[in-house]
Every structure is written in structure tokens, then in C-alpha cells.
Amino acid sequence: MSITDHPVISREQWLQARKQHLIHEKAFTRQRDQLSAERRALPWVKIDQPYRFQGPKGQLSLAELFGGRSQLLVYHFMFGAGWEDGCKGCSFLADHFDGANQHLAHHDVALVAVSHAPYAEFQAFRQRMGWRFDWYSSAGDNFNRDFGVSLSAEQLTEGSATYNYERASGGEEELPGLSVFYRNDQGEIFHTYSTYARGLDLLVGAYNFLDLTPKGRNEQQIMGWVRHHDRYEEASKNKGSSGCGCED
Structure with missing residues (x-):
């Protein structure tokens, strides 16, 4: 209509x-x-891998990302080695984190971002965006690969790469997602849930506002209109796609 x-x-x-x-x-x-x-109610998988991350104070374990809480949300932020900017779609989503964290931190939940690039490489971008949430690097670790958000060139060439629980249809090596973990009183850590692509819509509060309006999301391409929040004026002169694997 x-x-x-x-x-x-x-x-x-x-x-x-x-x-x-x-x-x-x-x-x-x-x-x-x-x-x-x-x-x-989904079953859990116990985490036995000694995953390591880099933060502002050096190396951390997965347990340390919980920050003393029992529940952990890890947003897999698309920022690969050598990139100057993070994914525009991931940045749109991450703009919602700091407000949510003011409340999640008081409800036994830690929300952090993890990217594949070395820690130092996304600090200038983070400062530019003005974000305060914890953001760590998984460079040199298998974490991104094990949770299905970093694909190798070999996998893509062979057609063996999977994303969102099915064969990957694009050629991107870095992709977005969210993984959830629980730590019990004994210190054991379990993977409870992961979601990707359109499953991440739940995290985008701005979409809920748009869905109430007469024009809705008004997207020719999913997230095609989204830009880094400091570049909307510039983008209005040069329209393009978001470059984020969120189509399915």
C-alpha cells in the first residue's frame, strides 16, 4: 500500500x-x-577452550569478561585487521549499548564487544564514536572462528564456510553476531545461545521506533541507509550500502 x-x-x-x-x-x-x-530452555555447551582476549590492561580470559557477573553477552563486532572504521551496521547497533549497560550491569549481565582486529587498531575509531562499553580483541585466538563470525579465505573459496547455521552465501570474512554465556558458582562457563544476521534486530532499539512509524524502516536494502552517527550529513551526498552481513 x-x-x-x-x-x-x-x-x-x-x-x-x-x-x-x-x-x-x-x-x-x-x-x-x-x-x-x-x-x-535450550541445552548448553560447556566451554573448555582457554580463550584469550586483549584489553586496555593486557590479556584477559573469557571468565574475566564477565566482570564478576554470571551472565555475559558478547557482541561480535565486525572490525578486521587493517580496517580504519568498524562496520556501519555494527556501529548502528553498538550505539545502543551504553544506555542498555547502565541497567544490565545491575541485573547480573555484562555486555561487551569483541573484534578480530588487534586491540590498538580500533581505539581511534572507538574514541571517535564516543563509546564507553568494554570492547576487546580476539586477535590471535580462535574465538571468532569458533563462534562463526570470522571466515577464512580458504573456507570461502572451497565453499565450506558457514554463517547463521547454513552455508555462507557472501564473500565477507568478518561477520556480525551475538553469543551468550553463563558462569556458575563453580566458575564453569557455558555457551547458551548465539544469533546472527536478522536475529540481531532484537538489539536495535531504533528499529522498534521505526516500526511504529507510517514509513516503517523504509529500506531498499537492509541497513543500506545506516551510517556512522557522525557521518550522516556526508552520507546524504554519497549514498551507498552499509557493508554489513545482516540480510538474512
Whole structure:
């Protein structure tokens, strides 16, 4: 339906249509609650690998990323070795982290970002973006590969690379995702969940606002309009794609 010829009705007719739609909204809310319960009920995998990360104070273990909490959300931020900027789609999503972290930190949850590039290589970009959330490097470690967000050129050439639980369809070596971990009182760590591509929409609060508007997300290409938050004026003169693997 075109926004230019959208039907216009009386207030009484609108209320009837709105009440009918509310029935569907409530059903969706119940379905979402059920899906979330199913997600929490998924079986876990114990982490035995001694993953190592680099931070501002040197090397850290996966356990140290929890910051004393029992639950850890790791956002796999697309920033590869030699890059000057992070992925625009990942940056759009990461713009929501600092606000959420003010609350998550008081609900036994740590939210951090991890990228494949060496730690020093994304510090200038981080400063430019003005972010405060913890952001670590997994350079030299298998963490990104094991959690399906860093693919080798050989895998892509052979057609053996997988992303989002199926064969990778693109040629990108770095891809976005989110992985969730739990640490019990004995210090054991478990992988409980990972999601990729469109599964990351849940983390984008701005999308929830856009979905309420008459034009919605208004995307010709998923995240094609998104830019680093300091470059929207510049981007309005030169339109292009976001370069983020979030299409599926």
C-alpha cells in the first residue's frame, strides 16, 4: 500500500481497526514470550577452550569478561585487521549499548564487544564514536572462528564456510553476531545461545521506533541507509550500502 493513497477514515472507524490490530499485537507478545522461554530452555555447551582476549590492561580470559557477573553477552563486532572504521551496521547497533549497560550491569549481565582486529587498531575509531562499553580483541585466538563470525579465505573459496547455521552465501570474512554465556558458582562457563544476521534486530532499539512509524524502516536494502552517527550529513551526498552481513 502506497503512503500517498493511504485510506483516511473517521475516528470511530479508526478505533475499531485499532482494536482489531491490538488482538494481533497481544498474540504476538504472547508468542514472543513463548519463544524467549524456549530460548532459555535450550541445552548448553560447556566451554573448555582457554580463550584469550586483549584489553586496555593486557590479556584477559573469557571468565574475566564477565566482570564478576554470571551472565555475559558478547557482541561480535565486525572490525578486521587493517580496517580504519568498524562496520556501519555494527556501529548502528553498538550505539545502543551504553544506555542498555547502565541497567544490565545491575541485573547480573555484562555486555561487551569483541573484534578480530588487534586491540590498538580500533581505539581511534572507538574514541571517535564516543563509546564507553568494554570492547576487546580476539586477535590471535580462535574465538571468532569458533563462534562463526570470522571466515577464512580458504573456507570461502572451497565453499565450506558457514554463517547463521547454513552455508555462507557472501564473500565477507568478518561477520556480525551475538553469543551468550553463563558462569556458575563453580566458575564453569557455558555457551547458551548465539544469533546472527536478522536475529540481531532484537538489539536495535531504533528499529522498534521505526516500526511504529507510517514509513516503517523504509529500506531498499537492509541497513543500506545506516551510517556512522557522525557521518550522516556526508552520507546524504554519497549514498551507498552499509557493508554489513545482516540480510538474512
